[in-house]
Amino acid sequence: MNTRPDRDGEEQLRLLGAAWEGAAQHWRDEVARQFEADHWTPLAQQSRAYLEALGRMMDALESAERETEF
Amino acid sequence: MRPVHADIDALKGFHEALVRFRYAAREAADRGEAEIEMTRASLAAKASRWQAQLEQDQAELDACRSRGGADCSAYALAVEQSRERLEHVRRWQQRVEVQAGEFGGVASVFRNLLESGVPRSESQLLASIAHLEAARRVQAGGS
Numbered sequence: 001m002n003t004r005p006d007r008d009g010e011e012q013l014r015l016l017g018a019a020w021e022g023a024a025q026h027w028r029d030e031v032a033r034q035f036e037a038d039h040w041t042p043l044a045q046q047s048r049a050y051l052e053a054l055g056r057m058m059d060a061l062e063s064a065e066r067e068t069e070f
Numbered sequence: 071m072r073p074v075h076a077d078i079d080a081l082k083g084f085h086e087a088l089v090r091f092r093y094a095a096r097e098a099a100d101r102g103e104a105e106i107e108m109t110r111a112s113l114a115a116k117a118s119r120w121q122a123q124l125e126q127d128q129a130e131l132d133a134c135r136s137r138g139g140a141d142c143s144a145y146a147l148a149v150e151q152s153r154e155r156l157e158h159v160r161r162w163q164q165r166v167e168v169q170a171g172e173f174g175g176v177a178s179v180f181r182n183l184l185e186s187g188v189p190r191s192e193s194q195l196l197a198s199i200a201h202l203e204a205a206r207r208v209q210a211g212g213s
Contacts, residue, residue, distance in 0.1 A: 008094070015090075019088075032198075043188065050180035050183075054177075060169040
């Protein structure tokens, strides 16, 4: 199946988020708090920002192709 | 040593998910960049086609006018239509370039995250898992 890369990326991030929730549920020491602050939160935020930008880019490309078909 | 407050298997599962994400996200990013290049090529081909069509229509209009007295309105209309379509394609080329420029900054940050940030997170996680496993062995040995 040929799907848009931003949608595939969103699904991958969703799976990663679920895995993090599973791990964080039972990992509650200081190391866990540091990992969340220093690694997980920036990773999730930057990934979301990228996927939103990629989505806008893909929308623009689709519009460009569609609007220039004569 | 403090008691272990973690499900080590869940942490290993998260580590595996992180590695999978790094590869899948890189593949998605590569596909995104390939899509941009394909659309650039497609728009360039369309612009080239309408440029050629415009030149042909203009030549036919010029030939009609050189005959003198002939009704050349259909040729003039064709020239106008080709010109409008060429300009339309060029405007879309510009829009795509503006959007690609904005996207490029965010994409660069994300590439850096995938190339160095995520591997660092994976290493940190492996070190934490190793530490927790060692602590659990000590607890098991002492109980």
